Amino acid sequence: MGAAGYGAQVAADEHVSTLIDWPVPEPALPEAVHPALADAARAASTAYGLARHRHTRVELAAEVAMGADGTPTMLVDRLVEDAIAESAHRNGVNLLSEETGFVDNGSAMTLVVDPVDGSANAASGVPLSCFAGVLAVDGVPTEALTTWLDTGRAWHALAGQPTPFRTSGRTELDGAAVSLLRPKPNTVEVWQRVALRAGRVRVLSTTCLEAVLVAEGSIDAFADVGSRAHRIMDLAAAMVTVPAAGGVVLDAHGDPLELDHDLNRRWSGVVAASRELAEELIEEIGTTAG
Structure with missing residues (x-):
């Protein structure tokens, strides 16, 4: 291999080495999840997986805009939120998200989402980030879904109904x-x-x-x-x-x-x-x- 070819190979290897190259699984969702909320969660996982495959850690962490919440938007946030916005439009529901703000799709239902909670973790490869969303009807939250992006684990809850999982019940701070x-x-x-x-x-x-x-x-x-x-x-x-x-x-x-x-x-x-x-x-x- 000539010097030019070797240099190109080194550059390619360095690019690959900064990718987060393990796959993002599809979330394991209960059947009871509302279709619009389920579709948004799947869209988030798919978009995050593609983002990690196509962009380096440095690129994912790059600030590309100022979000509607007044905080900087990383590229990883933008890519995942764009996929969720397409999902919300496809399912005919409104969207409230930290980067875009409120998107009115003319529905009584609104998805309130954090596309990638733990953006810095997600961009750097620390496997601690999630999608979190709530479906609200006429402003009243009716169900929630949180999916752990790196594992596919999911927590679903319907407002006012007990979940199969429970808190520890602890009542004291000392030793907690x-x-x-x-x-x-x-x-x-x-x-x-x-x-x-x-x-x-x-x-x-x-x-x-x-x-x-x-x-x-x-x-x-x-x-x-x-x-x-x-x-x-x-x-x-x-x-x-x-x-x-x-x-x-x-x-x-x-x-x-x-x-x-x-x-x-x-x-x-x-x-x-x-x-x-x-x-x-x-x-x-x-x-x-x-």
Whole structure:
């Protein structure tokens, strides 16, 4: 092989080495999932798989626009959301998503979705990201679906109906297994207070996935310790899934959680196995959070 050919091969090898080259499975969905919600989840997995096959980690993480929620849009977000938007149009339902905002397809039904929750994880190859969606009818959430993109696992819940999975039921913070958003300058003190009381602390950087881990009893609670980092699509699926599994979703500052087209609104979400645990977390957060 000549020098030019060798150089081209090295460049090709370097390109391949930065791809996330393991496959993304189709989500294992229960039969009861509404067709529009199921189609959106499958579209998300397919688009994510194609994105990883065609684009390097650097490309997937590139900021390509500013989302409707006021945060930068990565290429991986754009590619997956575009596929979900096509799905919503195909199924004749409206869409509320963090990148595009509200898309009116003239329906009483709206999909409220986080196309890729844990975008930084997804772009870099950390297998902790998910699709999360809620189907709302006339503004009222009726069912939720969260799918773990790298494994195909799915959590489905119908509003007001018990799920086959349950929370741990834990009522005390001391010794609990807690997942937290990473600390920020104004939350370091309270973050440490919560962490020191917990028995185990994780930072997974994917709120929607952490919420369903609370719902199934794998962890006891998840919290944003006062930084108001969550948009409605970060919490919408949890607002249906976690109560159906015996837990609660609250805001650390007492703000009402409601579906809203205003993506400038923010919450400090607390997802817990029981109301007692949620209230104890909120009390601890309130001691230092402004």
